[in-house]
Amino acid sequence: MIVSAPFRPPAPISARSDVAAASAPTLAAGLEEVCVEGASGVAAGLGFLLSAAGEGPCWGELMVAAPRCWLRERGRFLAGGLARLGLGDRAVLIVATTTEIEALWALEEGLRSGAVSLAVGAVEAASLLATRRLDLAARAAGATVVLIKTRPARDLSAARRRWRVAPHPSGPHPWDPKASGSPRWRVTLERSRDGASGAWILEQDLETHRLCLVEKLADHGVDLGERDALALRRSG
Amino acid sequence: MERGPRGLVLAALNPAAQALGLRLGQSHADACALAPSLKSEAVKPGQAQDALRHLALWAQRYGPLVALDEGPVGEGYCGLEGLWIETTGADHLFGGEAALLADLTARLARMGAVAQVGLAGTPGAAWALARFAPSNATIAPPGGEAGALASLPVEALRLSPAAVQLLGRFGVRRIGDLYALPRAGLARRFRGEAGMQVILRLDQALGRLPEPLVGEIAPTAYFAHRVFAEPILHTEGVAQWGARLVEELCAKLEGEGLGARRIVLTGFRTDGRTTWFSAALGMASRDPEHLIRLLRERGWARLEVGFGLDALRLSASVTEPLRLSQPSLSASPGLVPGAHGARLDAHSAAHMPRHGCAEQVRARRKGGDAQELDPETHRAMAALIDRLTARLGETAVLRPVWRESWTPERAEGLAPYAAAPSTSASPQPAAQPRPILLFTPPEPIDAVAELPDGAPARFTWRRAARRVTRASGPERLAPEWWRKPSARGRPAAVRDYYRLEDEDGGRYWVFREGLYGDEDHLPSWWMHGLFP
Numbered sequence A: 001m002i003v004s005a006p007f008r009p010p011a012p013i014s015a016r017s018d019v020a021a022a023s024a025p026t027l028a029a030g031l032e033e034v035c036v037e038g039a040s041g042v043a044a045g046l047g048f049l050l051s052a053a054g055e056g057p058c059w060g061e062l063m064v065a066a067p068r069c070w071l072r073e074r075g076r077f078l079a080g081g082l083a084r085l086g087l088g089d090r091a092v093l094i095v096a097t098t099t100e101i102e103a104l105w106a107l108e109e110g111l112r113s114g115a116v117s118l119a120v121g122a123v124e125a126a127s128l129l130a131t132r133r134l135d136l137a138a139r140a141a142g143a144t145v146v147l148i149k150t151r152p153a154r155d156l157s158a159a160r161r162r163w164r165v166a167p168h169p170s171g172p173h174p175w176d177p178k179a180s181g182s183p184r185w186r187v188t189l190e191r192s193r194d195g196a197s198g199a200w201i202l203e204q205d206l207e208t209h210r211l212c213l214v215e216k217l218a219d220h221g222v223d224l225g226e227r228d229a230l231a232l233r234r235s236g
Numbered sequence B: 001m002e003r004g005p006r007g008l009v010l011a012a013l014n015p016a017a018q019a020l021g022l023r024l025g026q027s028h029a030d031a032c033a034l035a036p037s038l039k040s041e042a043v044k045p046g047q048a049q050d051a052l053r054h055l056a057l058w059a060q061r062y063g064p065l066v067a068l069d070e071g072p073v074g075e076g077y078c079g080l081e082g083l084w085i086e087t088t089g090a091d092h093l094f095g096g097e098a099a100l101l102a103d104l105t106a107r108l109a110r111m112g113a114v115a116q117v118g119l120a121g122t123p124g125a126a127w128a129l130a131r132f133a134p135s136n137a138t139i140a141p142p143g144g145e146a147g148a149l150a151s152l153p154v155e156a157l158r159l160s161p162a163a164v165q166l167l168g169r170f171g172v173r174r175i176g177d178l179y180a181l182p183r184a185g186l187a188r189r190f191r192g193e194a195g196m197q198v199i200l201r202l203d204q205a206l207g208r209l210p211e212p213l214v215g216e217i218a219p220t221a222y223f224a225h226r227v228f229a230e231p232i233l234h235t236e237g238v239a240q241w242g243a244r245l246v247e248e249l250c251a252k253l254e255g256e257g258l259g260a261r262r263i264v265l266t267g268f269r270t271d272g273r274t275t276w277f278s279a280a281l282g283m284a285s286r287d288p289e290h291l292i293r294l295l296r297e298r299g300w301a302r303l304e305v306g307f308g309l310d311a312l313r314l315s316a317s318v319t320e321p322l323r324l325s326q327p328s329l330s331a332s333p334g335l336v337p338g339a340h341g342a343r344l345d346a347h348s349a350a351h352m353p354r355h356g357c358a359e360q361v362r363a364r365r366k367g368g369d370a371q372e373l374d375p376e377t378h379r380a381m382a383a384l385i386d387r388l389t390a391r392l393g394e395t396a397v398l399r400p401v402w403r404e405s406w407t408p409e410r411a412e413g414l415a416p417y418a419a420a421p422s423t424s425a426s427p428q429p430a431a432q433p434r435p436i437l438l439f440t441p442p443e444p445i446d447a448v449a450e451l452p453d454g455a456p457a458r459f460t461w462r463r464a465a466r467r468v469t470r471a472s473g474p475e476r477l478a479p480e481w482w483r484k485p486s487a488r489g490r491p492a493a494v495r496d497y498y499r500l501e502d503e504d505g506g507r508y509w510v511f512r513e514g515l516y517g518d519e520d521h522l523p524s525w526w527m528h529g530l531f532p
Helices: A038-054 A068-074 A079-085 A100-113 A128-141 A226-235 B015-019 B028-034 B047-061 B097-110 B123-132 B145-149 B161-169 B175-180 B183-189 B193-206 B235-256 B288-298 B341-349 B355-367 B375-392
Strands: A030-035 A061-067 A092-097 A116-121 A144-149 A161-168 A184-192 A198-205 A210-213 B002-004 B007-009 B065-069 B082-086 B223-232 B258-269 B274-285 B309-321 B397-402 B412-416 B437-449 B456-461 B464-477 B495-502 B507-513 B524-531
Touching: A030 A038, A030 A128, A038 A079, A038 A116, A038 A144, A038 A161, A038 A184, A038 A198, A038 A210, A038 B437, A038 B507, A038 B524, A061 A068, A061 A100, A068 A092, A092 A100, A092 B375, A100 A116, A100 A128, A100 B375, A116 A128, A128 A144, B007 B028, B047 B065, B047 B082, B082 B123, B123 B145, B123 B193, B145 B175, B145 B193, B161 B193, B175 B193, B183 B193, B223 B235, B235 B258, B235 B288, B235 B309, B258 B288, B274 B288, B274 B309, B274 B375, B288 B375, B375 B397, B437 B507, B456 B495, B456 B507, B456 B524, B464 B507
Parallel strands: A030 A144, A030 A161, A061 A092, A061 A116, A116 A144
Antiparallel strands: A092 B397, A161 A184, A184 A198, A198 A210, B002 B007, B065 B082, B223 B309, B258 B274, B258 B309, B397 B412, B437 B456, B437 B524, B456 B464, B464 B495, B495 B507, B507 B524
16 A cells, blocks of 8 residues: 555655655755665666655756766666656756866756756766856856766765655555556655755655655555665674 | 879969969979079969959949859869850940950959950850950850851860860861751760760850850848957957847847848958858747857857957848738736837847736737747747757757658658748548557567568567567558669568557567568568557
8 A cells, every 4th residue: 555645754764764754855056965875776766866856846947967978878868758857848968078077067058057957967977066066057047057967975064954865665556566567766865955964765656746755554565675674784 | 284193283373474384283393493583372262253252242243133254163274264245135234245345354454463364245255255365355146146256266165175185186176167067967976975065065165055154143242340459368348249240130130021031150360261150040039039049059169269350240141021910919017028100020030038028928928829839939838849959950840741651760750840831731640540659660579470571479588578468550651662772782671561569568560571471582570669
């Protein structure tokens, strides 16, 4: 059973259960970071951030900036798939650059132009200065900019929050028990300016395009992998 | 003389040289042996064409449409270049056709150019009269082309040397000889390209077939030009003067109610060369700030200053009418600095939100989150596309485009944002969900299926083995047989697409190409995309 009530307090699976968000997390104006692992992780991260951003205002266009080598390795964006995440028929602007520096420049230009409300960048190595500039530009425009990272960051970052997203076995399909249903992701808020943190299993409702929390004991239950359990024991 | 494959050859001759028996294409050494006092000069490539183009622009005083006749390239056409001037409806302004020709010849003679002219109802007949008529300035009466051409040699029909030789072999030397021959027999006898050319050129000259003329277009009229007493030696100087030229140009465009779609900055160097670069705009604009920014991002340094620039010219090579647009009423009047009526609107038409008005832009956005972009955002988007394209190149700024196809990688492609039609060709909703990331080309995987034509139970992709927990499919997509086979050399086969999920929750889109039971081609498995 899936309880999809946004009013319910979430079931944080992290050790620090004292800080819990009121409902499914959303993205705010400013710079956010989404850390993922592996090829399917990139898709999960994109799925999470686009559905989370879909809840916010969408006055402008969606812009994606990535180096060409990233697009070749990770796959190119398919608008037919993006539309399924609740972006409607908003135009997508895809900027395929040669270097990461150019991608960062394109992101900043997009934010400063006042036409882009959500910018997604596939940039692995961004300096503190570059992230700070992005954050300032995004907040001045009231837009959200998200950097997707597949490698552990070496530099400091000025991001407001850092999320870690991993795919999670999907919900049941209403008609076919063998098929996958609504996508689910395991989302951890690792770092945040205001000190909040938490971990959720989120599901995307394919009809209303909203993110909702998956009840702890529902369906699969919260199935902590060994690694997570270890991490909990260490931090606890 | 020009550089040929075997040394220098003669490329053009004056009458005196022709009288000496020199001919075109003769080697320079032979010519010097014949006439030791020969004076020769090197021909620059394109020099004659440029001169002809200038002459064409000048000749627009005689008619609205002037076409160049440069002839086929590299076929010894030299010396036969010319111009076509469409004088229909314009000759009475000069006092009749004869007076027009006299005026044209006189003016050209004053410029030092000897011209042969002819006038007829069709371009082909005029061409023949100008070059082969016994007297200069021959005029064919309306409908009398056949009579006027009858005594001219067949070369006057603009035939290739092969066709002329062919006709000569049959004893046809005059155009009049061709009239007597039956057309069907003519076409049959002169089979092949040469024969068809004879019929075509004859029909064109006599007006039985139309021959449209393509006019030479006048250069842009919108430019700002500045000559300097002391040459500019640094890029900083180019930037400074370039900005002033932009303002001058924008003022000119505003007076005409136009906006630039493409601007070209040309520098005239002290050594007589020119250097230039251009910037294209996605949406017509005459906002100086935007144009300056665009040029700056293209890079002022693209002008090679060299030993200095004597003059700078900024021209709007492509212009479009720029409608005045009214800012929405909900926007407060202080949105644009300065306030006087239409002028204010004209400025805001090419305005992008600057830092000063970010507050108002945001206030307007909060009003509604309608999917439709408001015009202000639309303009900001066009400005953004311009800047990105100027710096990163046209192939870097892309948008999805949809085609009528059911091969997934074909159905949705990427096209340059500026070039793609702005009317949104909406995606055809596929019956089955589509992935968010697509691999083009698909990547091969090793898959093991429980049943020969079922979904895989395990697969290895990028050297990692994955166990499938859930699967749905197949979605069968037949190959589009009307297209050429793919580059892989094998005929396109049926694809069965499956959506798979592995133990970790990764969701994949794989397909099997080909069917079991086909002995020639074993089916193969491919990874094509990832679901969120």
